[in-house]
Amino acid sequence: MNSVVLTGNLATDVDVKDVGDDRQVANFLLAVDRLGSDEADFIRVSAWNKQAELCGRYLAKGRRIGVDGRLRSSSWEDGDGNKRSAVEVVAHHVEFLSPPPGSESGAPEVPFEAATA
Numbered sequence: 001m002n003s004v005v006l007t008g009n010l011a012t013d014v015d016v017k018d019v020g021d022d023r024q025v026a027n028f029l030l031a032v033d034r035l036g037s038d039e040a041d042f043i044r045v046s047a048w049n050k051q052a053e054l055c056g057r058y059l060a061k062g063r064r065i066g067v068d069g070r071l072r073s074s075s076w077e078d079g080d081g082n083k084r085s086a087v088e089v090v091a092h093h094v095e096f097l098s099p100p101p102g103s104e105s106g107a108p109e110v111p112f113e114a115a116t117a
Contacts, residue, residue, distance in 0.1 A: 002070040004089050007097070008032035010063050011042055016056035026052035028059070030067065030089075044088035045069070055094055066095040 011029040019025055026047045031040040045067055047055050059065065069092045075085040 003068070004071055005066070005068045006030060006032050006043060006045075006089065007066045008040070008043070008064070010059060010061050010065065013061045014056045014059050016052055023049055024052040024056075026055040028055070030065070044086065045091055045094075046088055047091040047094055051091060051094055058096060062098075064097040066097055067091050068093045 008030045011031040014026050014028045016024055016026045028045055030043045030045050032043055033040050067089060069089045071087055072090050073085065073087045075083065078084050
């Protein structure tokens with residue numbers, strides 16, 4: 001089973017790109033605190049289509065979110081011939097945990113639709 005659940009703060013703003021055929025991808029870096037430590041792990045996350053649009057519209061650096069999804073690994077050779085690899089989380093569900101800017105209540109008033117993977 002390939003399943004990941006993370007809670008953390010956005011370490012970057014959300015970068016949304018059109019990838020053709022009415023598809024979008026949102027990419028961002030999530031800072032996840034290490035248990036019992038003052039350190040954090042920085043995890044690359046991608047969300048697709050409607051979920052990508054909502055992330056781009058409502059999220060910004062520093063906002064707290066929950067993500068569940070799956071791990072995806074990739075490898076390639078860079079322009080200098082060096083082997084490179086990366087692991088990222090492909091989000092199935094992103095939950096907005098920070099209240100919207102200017103909101104008095106603790107509950108975010110942000111629409112959510114689950115992304116289809």
